[in-house]
Amino acid sequence: MSAGHVSRWYLNRSAWLWLMAVLCGLGAAWAVREHIGERVMQLEAAAQVPxxxxxxxxxxxxxxxxxxxxxxxxxxxxxxxxxxxxxxxxxxxxxxxxxxxxxxxxxxxxxxxxxxPISAASLSGRVATGRRAITMAVDQLNSMSGMLAAGDLIDLYVSFEYQRRPVTAPLLQGVSIMATGRQEAGSASAVEAGADGHESAYSTVTLDVAPEDAVRLVAARQSGRLTAVLRHPSDRTLSPAAARGNLAALLGIQAPVPPRSRQVDVIYGNSSRRQSTTTAGAAQSLENGVSQRSGAFEAPLPDQVASAWQEVRDALLDAAAEPAWNDEEQQDDENNQQ
Known part of the structure; x- marks a missing residue:
């Protein structure tokens, strides 16, 4: 064997040894990776809990x-x-x-x-956010005893004395009654009472009002006399009618005011003498003043009735309950209309 053949044989042997070493290393790395992965899966499965x-x-x-x-x-x-x-x-x-x-x-x-749980009979659970429930005694409302029912709408008028003259004006209009006594609107007892055609006796009426209206109502209850007037459930009109003065002035039968004389000082030289003079302008202004202070007038009106928020709420609930049309049905309707 020549020296050239020997050197080539050694080179080929070294290359094969290096190749085998690399392959063995890769195989060992793969085996270790598989073993570690399998072990991790075993540990995770052992530690896994629902x-x-x-x-x-x-x-x-x-x-x-x-x-x-x-x-x-x-x-x-x-x-x-x-x-x-x-x-x-x-x-x-x-x-x-x-x-x-x-x-x-x-x-x-x-x-x-x-x-x-908040009981269904709990009144606080029925008070809407941003609203208030205020309870009034029936005698304080000076209303129709036993005639009001939960769910009715009423107007509240307040009568008080202003500048030594009686005044009656609308306080709140379209107020919803939440309960009469312990009977709430929509409750089983209220439905049974309505079906029987009579209302059980009660001494209080609970009203649904806004916070600012509750303040006005408390002030009116302390300083005046309240009267409840029943209105139709679907009536949302506002009335500015109010009155001041006594009943005779409201009915237009008040006796005319006699003219008053005015004393005018007339000076003659160094002496003065009081002379009584009646002026038409003074009498006319007095009569005008009386007419402006007595009789019917229009009170300022709010933007809406006190229970208007309930209509908005009911409309939103109805809109949410209606099934939405899909695009194909809507397109078919448009094509049919065309």
């Missing part, structure tokens, strides 16, 4: 809060950690509208012991 969603507080909640969707959140926790009092995610809708009786910190589970 999770469930529970309802937690989205932020710190104080007692007395009426729960809404933005007060609550859902968090995933291991099923073994869930307590029997914790509420599942599917109970989210059931919590809305309930009353919180215990404080709950942010992230803590909301449990059944933290809340209590």
């Amino acid at each position: 999770h469930v969603g529970i309802i937690v507080a989205a932020h710190d909640l104080a007692p007395g809060l009426r729960l809404a969707a933005d007060h609550l959140a859902v968090r995933q926790v291991p099923a073994a950690w869930r307590t029997t009092e914790a509420l599942a995610a599917q109970d989210f809708g059931r919590l809305e509208g309930q009353l919180l009786v215990h404080p709950v910190r942010r992230g803590d589970p909301v449990m059944t012991l933290h809340v209590k």
